[in-house]
Amino acid sequence: MKNYTLHIPEGVRDYIGEEASIKETLQNQIKKVFTGYSYNLIETPTFEYLDVFTLGENSFQKPQLYHLINRQGEVVALRSDMTRAIARVASTQNSQCPFPQRYAYMANSFRYPERYQGKLHEFTQGGIELIGINSIEADAEVIKVAIDALRAVGVEDFTIHIGSSQFLEYTLSDIGLSEKSKEAVYKAIDHKDAVSLRSILEAAHMDSETLEMLLELMQCAGKIELLRSVKERMSAPASKAALTYLEELYEVLEDYGASQYVLFDFSLLSYANYYTGVMFQIFTKGVGSAIVEGGRYDGLLQMFKENRPAVGFGVHIHLLLQKLLKEKVVPSMNKSRTLVFYKREARQMALKVIEGFRKDGLVVETSFFDTFEETLAYGKQMGMGGVLYFKEDDKVEIYNLEKDTMQETNVNAL
Amino acid sequence: MSQITFALAKGRLAKKAMGILKEIGITCSEMETESRKLLFTSDDGKFRFFLAKASDVPTYVDYGVADIGIVGKDTIVEENRNVYEVLDFGFGKCKMAVAGEPSKKELLASGAFIRVATKYPTIAKSYFEKTNRPVEIIKLNGSVELGPIVGLSDVIVDIVESGKTLEENGLVVLEDIIPLSARCIVNTASMKVKHDTIHHLLREMEKRRDV
Numbered sequence: 001m002k003n004y005t006l007h008i009p010e011g012v013r014d015y016i017g018e019e020a021s022i023k024e025t026l027q028n029q030i031k032k033v034f035t036g037y038s039y040n041l042i043e044t045p046t047f048e049y050l051d052v053f054t055l056g057e058n059s060f061q062k063p064q065l066y067h068l069i070n071r072q073g074e075v076v077a078l079r080s081d082m083t084r085a086i087a088r089v090a091s092t093q094n095s096q097c098p099f100p101q102r103y104a105y106m107a108n109s110f111r112y113p114e115r116y117q118g119k120l121h122e123f124t125q126g127g128i129e130l131i132g133i134n135s136i137e138a139d140a141e142v143i144k145v146a147i148d149a150l151r152a153v154g155v156e157d158f159t160i161h162i163g164s165s166q167f168l169e170y171t172l173s174d175i176g177l178s179e180k181s182k183e184a185v186y187k188a189i190d191h192k193d194a195v196s197l198r199s200i201l202e203a204a205h206m207d208s209e210t211l212e213m214l215l216e217l218m219q220c221a222g223k224i225e226l227l228r229s230v231k232e233r234m235s236a237p238a239s240k241a242a243l244t245y246l247e248e249l250y251e252v253l254e255d256y257g258a259s260q261y262v263l264f265d266f267s268l269l270s271y272a273n274y275y276t277g278v279m280f281q282i283f284t285k286g287v288g289s290a291i292v293e294g295g296r297y298d299g300l301l302q303m304f305k306e307n308r309p310a311v312g313f314g315v316h317i318h319l320l321l322q323k324l325l326k327e328k329v330v331p332s333m334n335k336s337r338t339l340v341f342y343k344r345e346a347r348q349m350a351l352k353v354i355e356g357f358r359k360d361g362l363v364v365e366t367s368f369f370d371t372f373e374e375t376l377a378y379g380k381q382m383g384m385g386g387v388l389y390f391k392e393d394d395k396v397e398i399y400n401l402e403k404d405t406m407q408e409t410n411v412n413a414l
Numbered sequence: 415m416s417q418i419t420f421a422l423a424k425g426r427l428a429k430k431a432m433g434i435l436k437e438i439g440i441t442c443s444e445m446e447t448e449s450r451k452l453l454f455t456s457d458d459g460k461f462r463f464f465l466a467k468a469s470d471v472p473t474y475v476d477y478g479v480a481d482i483g484i485v486g487k488d489t490i491v492e493e494n495r496n497v498y499e500v501l502d503f504g505f506g507k508c509k510m511a512v513a514g515e516p517s518k519k520e521l522l523a524s525g526a527f528i529r530v531a532t533k534y535p536t537i538a539k540s541y542f543e544k545t546n547r548p549v550e551i552i553k554l555n556g557s558v559e560l561g562p563i564v565g566l567s568d569v570i571v572d573i574v575e576s577g578k579t580l581e582e583n584g585l586v587v588l589e590d591i592i593p594l595s596a597r598c599i600v601n602t603a604s605m606k607v608k609h610d611t612i613h614h615l616l617r618e619m620e621k622r623r624d625v
Contacts, residue, residue, distance in 0.1 A: 288478020
């Protein structure tokens, strides 16, 4: 029989030692960026009524949710994303507070992967939501916060891909696609299937010029020049307006000094149907999927009976952590630690000295081994920076393990 | 410029794909001299290739350890990974179909409970769900045609190329599921991060596909 006490279930993991410490550090750095822009931290329950996470979906059945039935017979679900929980808060408790409202979070969500077999079911995301305002400046701020969050943890080699869900919608309407073909287009986009997308477009009896342009746009991403040239060729006023919006957004990001990261993404496959305006993803070398995803979702709060626009994003902390661990030479945290061993007769003195060290911000570990030899061996094994040996009276031996030196000194010299 | 890594489905597909890559000027002499190596580098050093079991190709691409994969549509549907499917090469054409003894046609149409043997449980399950028919799926790993012959299942769901194997075993195609051919898949992040190189490659390969 499987010994369940020795295993953890599929989709969860432990963060131990340095990994946990680095994760905590980077989460704090990111939270600091969020709060610096006046976004307020929010915590919501780990589980709440299923309806919050299924509202507006076609079906009550949502196989990706971790759900359970509580003692009262109500169906509850583990939080599948923070955005919906925050939308609930902004539409209930906080609906009478002034808008816009700014929320920031760092929280774990739970989801059975639909198609990401073998990936984490419990994952940490840090993000913000700006609720109650629909403007270019608001979109730009949210994008800038995402950029700052990555830079704060030392990631510089990324590109931010910005698109507009309106652009696709207007363009499809303008070329007169039937509702049925439109549905097929969105389905192909959902499956990331460019082959069938192509055949749908080819079968839709559009003029060859439009077809050529759409096929070209299918895999297109580029700098501001591309946006301008696409805009030039677009005839539909609504599609053009969507592109003008992006152009103005770019100008704000230019003023922020952040436009060097921006690429405009017209690749039809990158659209997600829950966004209602600007949408963006951040990619970086060495990570096989987007590390940041965000956009405008003006329709969500309406489902909670409060019609308010909203924009936000989430950072995948685990992906970011993996990248940092892979690329950065993370200094061993034990290197800056000191191990202390004292003899019974030197205890009082030793404890006083290390209390002073800790007050000064040093990390000091007390050794409970019986002998100094064991202490020294442990310190070497753990890669500690140094060992202090309080012998008797006021004699102290200082071992620098990095340089492998020892000097004897007096307590008062420490 | 960063290197592009290809994952190729072992066998005929890989040979044909290397042929196309050769035509667009990407050669890999390492790969032609049969060796026990697993990872090959192109002669100009810009590309890397590895051969994998077909059903693993989408996995390598999903996780981003390969930027591009060349694999059959059957595997893409069966594995259901989060990857972009960008190009139909047009070669390796065949279809996924329901097959069985001719007499099973009525049973299949009746909507009664049937047993289905297949190497592709995901495809089979979703096909019969779509057509609202109750089935028991039996996963086999090879020689699926044996299923109906020895009485393990009523029908099979499998790839049909010429229909010869079926014919030799007294089976016929009862229903078509989807047409299949070799496809090019791309990792979602590579598509963004290495966009220019990949886009150029796709264009060149597209010109040489079998239509």
